Amino acid sequence: MSGNKKDFTNIRIQDMIDTDGIENVEILRKAKETTPARIGIGHIGARYKTTPMLRFVADQAAASDAVFTEVSKEVIKRLGVIEIKTKCKNKNDMITRPDWGRIIEEDQQQILRDKCIPNPQVQIYFGDGLSSPSIEANIPDLFPTIKKGLEHEGVSIGTPFFVRYCRVNTARTIAPLLGAEVACVLIGERPGLITAESMSAYIAYKPHIDMQESEYTVVSNISRYGMPPVEAGEHIVDLILEILAKKKSGVNLKG
Structure with missing residues (x-):
């Protein structure tokens, strides 16, 4: 059969x-x-x-x-990055307690202090969000494109890492913790019926605990069915350079 x-x-x-x-x-x-x-x-x-x-x-x-589903340890190993987690213990927590998905507890913060380059101009990290397959599908092409593009422009990049059970607003804690001028969260977005591998980039200038959602500049629908990862990476580089130059992001960027 x-x-x-x-x-x-x-x-x-x-x-x-x-x-x-x-x-x-x-x-x-x-x-x-x-x-x-x-x-x-x-x-x-x-x-x-x-x-x-x-x-x-x-x-x-x-x-x-x-x-x-979970992003496997093998995928994280192939990406060559360190891993931390939010307050959530599992995916059910992340879905039912989105507030926990924004909290980086002290032991996890210490991992970042110990292993990450301090005070980068741009801190890029990856989060599973609502699509675990998006990490393996997009990051191998997306992140190197962004990294090479920014380094070519003389912009310093922080140590990349993966956040399990991640929500976007982890940036409000992570950026100040590492002294980053700009945070770029590459995170799995809500899957649809065309693809379950789509990713978004949320970019913010000097994220802080009281920032508004409108202060994020967003690139969405990054996937082989939407904006291909390499093309998206080039676009994200241009956005980050503009954000660094104007020292603002989100709705304020066009103001």
Whole structure:
């Protein structure tokens, strides 16, 4: 029976096309190649056909897994970074107590004091957030692009590290702790039905405990299906250079 199993996630949504009742099939094909949205997939009454429905269920499962699975120790080892964690003990804590996902307790803060370069211009770190697969999928291309781009401009970079059970506002503690002028959090974003590997970059000038959410400059939808990691890295470098020059971020950056 196992030989008859089929992986529906390998079927491109663009290849799911129903031509029944379509006068110009070529226009539909061209439209589908411009978007991963589920258009022109066909219906039986009000329901999807079998293959699109099974792909939909598979994508839902992948999204759920992305939230609740852990980033493996092997992935962290391959990235060559140190690891700390928030107050959360597990993924359930991170989902139900987002406030704990922002707290770096004293023992974890001490790890950063002991192992990280103090007072960098830019501190970049990685967080699992709501998509653990985003770390392995994006960081190997994204982080080196940012690092090389900033170093080329003479900007000092802090020691990279991984934060388990991470929320964005860990930056409010980490940046002052390490004396960073700018913090850049590369974090897994809420998965959808197109990809469960998407990542965002939250960048802030001199984050502090009382900062507003609007003070973050955000680059979202970093993935092979959105903004590719290398392209996103180049864009993030430009943003960080602008933030350093203007000494502000978020909505204030364009003011």
